[in-house]
């Protein structure tokens with residue numbers, strides 16, 4: 001049975017369909033004007049000086065570490081509570097992901113624990129704005145400056161999130177977004193890097209396209225170019241960019257609907273026993289862009305989570321788990337580095353106890369009441 005209230009659903013309209021058909025009707029599928037137009041539109045939305053489109057958020061993060069020259073012997077601080085991509089992007093260069101636990105109230109990296117994880121090998125710090133709640137960036141920026149470290153923001157869940165009015169991704173040295181189908185907006189697959197440093201932006205553009213010295217349009221003789229560096233093919237195609245251009249136009253509306261749904265769901269869940277709403281409202285200098293509502297089950301009942309999720313599903317209510325395990329507990333990392341349970345208690349608690357409930361713009365506040373009623377009936381039965 002497909003869910004009546006799906007966890008996530010990309011909102012693709014005639015605008016996106018027509019834009020894609022227009023690309024397909026023309027001669028240019030890559031190296032065209034749409035990727036540039038999309039970069040300009042997203043840069044305008046975030047007020048970023050530079051934006052570099054890429055084929056995914058993971059590709060963007062890997063491209064940054066590669067461009068910085070990270071490799072074996074280097075370390076990057078990474079939150080334990082995140083998508084595995086945040087760590088993989090480091091490990092793909094040969095460098096080591098050094099995990100730091102989450103803070104309990106938000107699931108974001110525990111800022112107080114960052115400095116203890118810094119060693120002479122540390123080259124960068126990565127933060128993730130978990131569920132769309134911004135990390136307290138001024139504090140992390142101060143740490144990065146003090147230790148002369150590159151600061152990367154994984155903004156996959158955070159378009160629209162700001163700290164002191166400045167969009168996330170612009171506090172650190174670079175911010176990377178994901179346009180995977182169930183994120184705040186989509187290009188099917190895709191990502192973008194925003195940053196202030198124009199020279200680094202140029203270098204990223206070079207290395208995302210083979211390290212070739214001339215873009216397609218710059219070649220005087222067709223097909224003639226030189227290669228000045230080792231690089232990838234991490235470009236975004238014109239088809240993906242055409243979808244993105246239409247989605248950015250709709251993004252403010254999507255975010256507004258998410259905020260309304262989140263508020264409605266938080267209110268409707270207030271009297272439901274056995275859970276705590278994550279994230280709690282933040283201090284006023286941080287503006288969130290809720291990706292989902294995290295219902296954190298009481299520890300006493302968290303082992304019942306699979307049954308609760310199954311019962312929700314039986315009522316047509318979709319949910320998800322963000323993220324299924326602290327990354328250092330996942331097999332690849334556990335086998336490589338070993339897993340010391342005592343080091344990531346908050347990440348483990350959130351990974352094992354949280355049910356991610358939908359607040360996406362495919363839903364309306366009335367459906368938030370349905371979700372809360374469903375969960376209330378299930379949880380009341382447990383007490």
Ligand SMILES: *Cc1c(COP(=O)(O)O)cnc(C)c1O
Nearest residue numbers: 056057058083085156178179180
């Ligand atoms: C989804 C996600 C990613 C991966 O994004 P892709 O575009 O699929 O590469 C990375 N980091 C976080 C925090 C995510 O939620």
